[in-house]
Amino acid sequence: xxxxxxxxxxxxxxxxxxxxxxxxxxxxxxxxxxxxxxxxxxxxxxxxxxxxxxxxxxxxxxxxxxxxxxxxxxxxxxxxxxxxxxxxxxxxxxxxxxxxxxxxxxxxxxxxxxxxxxxxxxxxxxxxxxxxxxxxxxxxxxxxxxxxxxxxxxxxxxxxxxxxxxxxxxxxxxxxxxxxxxxxxxxxxxxxxxxxxxxxxxxxxxxxxxxxxxxxxxxxxxxxxxxxxxxxxxxxxxxxxxxxxxxxxxxxxxxxxxxxxxxxxxxxxxxxxxxxxxxxxxxxxxxxxxxxxxxxxxxxxxxxxx
Amino acid sequence: xxxxxxxxxxxxxxxxxxxxxxxxxxxxxxxxxxxxxxxxxxxxxxxxxxxxxxxxxxxxxxxxxxxxxxxxxxxxxxxxxxxxxxxxxxxxxxxxxxxxxxxxxxxxxxxxxxxxxxxxxxxxxxxxxxxxxxxxxxxxxxxxxxxxxxxxxxxxxxxxxxxxxxxxxxxxxxxxxxxxxxxxxxxxxxxxxxxxxxxxxxxxxxxxxxxxxxxxxxxxxxxxxxxxxxxxxxxxxxxxxxxxxxxxxxxxxxxxxxxxxxxxxxxxxxxxxxxxxxxxxxxxxxxxxxxxxxxxxxxxxxxxxxxxxxxxxxxxxxxxxxxxxxxxxxxxxxxxxxxxxxxxxxxxxxxxxxxxxxxxx
Numbered sequence: 001x002x003x004x005x006x007x008x009x010x011x012x013x014x015x016x017x018x019x020x021x022x023x024x025x026x027x028x029x030x031x032x033x034x035x036x037x038x039x040x041x042x043x044x045x046x047x048x049x050x051x052x053x054x055x056x057x058x059x060x061x062x063x064x065x066x067x068x069x070x071x072x073x074x075x076x077x078x079x080x081x082x083x084x085x086x087x088x089x090x091x092x093x094x095x096x097x098x099x100x101x102x103x104x105x106x107x108x109x110x111x112x113x114x115x116x117x118x119x120x121x122x123x124x125x126x127x128x129x130x131x132x133x134x135x136x137x138x139x140x141x142x143x144x145x146x147x148x149x150x151x152x153x154x155x156x157x158x159x160x161x162x163x164x165x166x167x168x169x170x171x172x173x174x175x176x177x178x179x180x181x182x183x184x185x186x187x188x189x190x191x192x193x194x195x196x197x198x199x200x201x202x203x204x205x206x207x208x209x210x211x212x213x214x215x216x217x218x219x220x221x222x223x224x225x226x227x228x229x230x231x232x233x234x235x236x237x238x239x240x241x242x243x244x245x246x247x248x249x250x251x252x253x254x255x256x257x258x259x260x261x262x263x264x265x266x267x268x269x270x271x272x273x274x275x276x277x278x279x280x281x282x283x284x285x286x287x288x289x290x291x292x293x294x295x296x297x298x299x300x301x302x303x304x305x306x
Numbered sequence: 307x308x309x310x311x312x313x314x315x316x317x318x319x320x321x322x323x324x325x326x327x328x329x330x331x332x333x334x335x336x337x338x339x340x341x342x343x344x345x346x347x348x349x350x351x352x353x354x355x356x357x358x359x360x361x362x363x364x365x366x367x368x369x370x371x372x373x374x375x376x377x378x379x380x381x382x383x384x385x386x387x388x389x390x391x392x393x394x395x396x397x398x399x400x401x402x403x404x405x406x407x408x409x410x411x412x413x414x415x416x417x418x419x420x421x422x423x424x425x426x427x428x429x430x431x432x433x434x435x436x437x438x439x440x441x442x443x444x445x446x447x448x449x450x451x452x453x454x455x456x457x458x459x460x461x462x463x464x465x466x467x468x469x470x471x472x473x474x475x476x477x478x479x480x481x482x483x484x485x486x487x488x489x490x491x492x493x494x495x496x497x498x499x500x501x502x503x504x505x506x507x508x509x510x511x512x513x514x515x516x517x518x519x520x521x522x523x524x525x526x527x528x529x530x531x532x533x534x535x536x537x538x539x540x541x542x543x544x545x546x547x548x549x550x551x552x553x554x555x556x557x558x559x560x561x562x563x564x565x566x567x568x569x570x571x572x573x574x575x576x577x578x579x580x581x582x583x584x585x586x587x588x589x590x591x592x593x594x595x596x597x598x599x600x601x602x603x604x605x606x607x608x609x610x611x612x613x614x615x616x617x618x619x620x621x622x623x624x625x626x627x628x629x630x631x632x633x634x635x636x637x638x639x640x641x642x643x644x645x646x647x648x649x650x651x652x653x654x655x656x657x658x659x660x661x662x663x664x665x666x667x
Contacts, residue, residue: 202391202393204389204391204393205393205395205396207360207380207389207393208387208389208393208394208395209395209406210359210360210379210380210381211358211359211360211380211381211385211386211387211389211455212381212386212406212407212410212454212455212458213381213382213407213410213411213458214381214406214410215379215381218410222406223395226397227396227397
């Protein structure tokens with residue numbers, strides 16, 4: 001997994017001679033563990049335990065309720081029920097996340113390339129431009145999108161004027177609005193890792209490719225793209241994973257036909273109070289993403305990644 | 307002159323206000339080992355990059371075998387480069403690096419494999435084909451870079467300080483290796499270097515560049531023995547340069563007055579024949595004698611005092627202070643007979659006039 005980090009660089013020197021550490025060094029072997037301890041403790045309390053709780057809750061007896069209390073019953077039927085009820089939203093979420101990731105990659109790669117390779121002295125300013133949205137809350141920005149895409153908003157007005165949208169047409173509550181919101185919100189997570197790996201690209205390698213009969217397009221596919229794969233992998237993961245589980249965009253910009261699994265889980269937990277189904281959905285989402293990511297990372301080939 | 311000569315005609319290249327290459331004209335004969343020698347910033351690498359197509363000249367023309375390649379895209383030129391930093395593709399094996407150009411040229415697979423294997427053998431890396439560049443030493447990486455360029459059988463191979471990153475011993479070894487390979491493949495090599503010894507060891511023809519222009523061009527021995535200017539005399543090996551006034555010419559010699567010493571230089575070895583000049587003699591062509599009486603007849607001589615003697619193994623290097631204050635460097639081969647002259651000893655420094663030369667000051 002180290003290859004996911006765009007900053008992980010180089011292979012270790014081929015001839016590294018193991019050196020016996022001096023006595024004083026050996027005695028401090030506990031130091032790495034001491035450094036790990038606070039983080040591990042944090043994860044144990046706020047991640048491992050809640051996940052354990054979630055898995056347990058997904059197996060509770062579904063006949064219970066918040067009022068009467070739940071009993072643990074190895075109720076695997078919760079998963080079947082959850083799938084039965086919400087597979088549409090579940091698959092839709094994965095589909096939206098996939099489209100979002102692809103659009104982010106197509107928009108983000110040229111942007112990251114331009115900043116890293118052609119940015120010159122504007123590099124830092126352009127990076128600030130990419131990060132600037134983070135200075136405002138995620139929620140506020142999505143509300144702003146709601147205003148922009150609203151039925152009486154400027155975008156709809158323009159599209160109607162240009163006859164690209166019928167007189168009753170709207171953007172809000174469409175798939176377009178949800179995916180546009182997702183793309184907007186997660187684009188920086190694609191751009192930053194891509195930038196980090198493209199910024200390290202030695203432009204002399206591109207000169208070498210040109211010298212060896214490769215035009216700009218071929219140089220890109222044989223040299224630039226393979227060498228930026230760590231950034232592509234990190235960027236696509238950072239975009240796909242959160243957008244698959246996102247519910248804010250679907251909630252604010254979408255309608256009943258664009259509901260995503262995140263919204264379902266949220267409403268099952270907080271509105272319907274159906275804990276077993278909500279937990280089962282959460283676990284399904286988590287496991288599905290984990291499996292997809294594992295397949296993706298192993299086929300995208302960390303082999304090519306230096 | 308054959309058909310595949312590389313001609314650079316009146317080429318100028320400026321970067322902002324800086325003129326890197328200044329109206330350069332140069333013909334590099336087909337099949338020669340040509341060295342562009344100069345200090346950093348003299349325009350030698352820029353010249354090379356213009357031939358490779360990585361820079362475009364502001365003015366002038368570059369032709370290869372009569373074909374104008376001045377504005378041809380680099381990936382269309384029959385020219386390949388060994389880069390200073392090697393620029394090996396880190397994500398590919400050695401084999402894939404070497405095959406990179408061939409695959410693009412549409413060679414069939416079997417042919418590519420055969421050529422790559424053959425080339426790796428030529429640079430003695432036959433067993434390293436499946437390794438990644440990062441797993442090789444600097445010298446091995448250098449040879450991969452050479453193989454990657456050479457395998458395409460270019461009309462001209464450009465080498466940009468290819469040995470600069472190697473240690474001295476490896477550099478010597480690679481110099482001989484490169485020379486051997488060039489003889490074997492017969493491709494024109496244009497070698498850019500700031501190391502005069504490297505240029506002289508390897509090249510048939512050396513062009514000394516300074517400030518974007520060619521200072522002198524010729525065979526190494528010819529240039530060493532009779533440099534065109536004080537710059538070349540100092541850049542190519544060491545020289546003792548003595549300030550002198552030309553006083554006249556007599557039976558095939560130019561006579562000069564150097565700080566009161568009347569000296570003669572054969573007319574054929576004078577770049578200038580009037581005014582103030584510099585009389586030059588290489589340190590290994592100076593000899594020491596105990597006094598004026600011991601100077602062989604026909605030799606020119608000046609008196610001096612030994613100020614330093616350092617033993618270097620093959621020779622002893624003396625510094626001798628001349629009466630006018632400057633110091634002359636004298637290399638005396640260590641053939642094991644004479645006792646070394648100690649600092650403070652009065653000596654006569656003498657040389658055969660045929661070994662001296664006169665250049666403009």
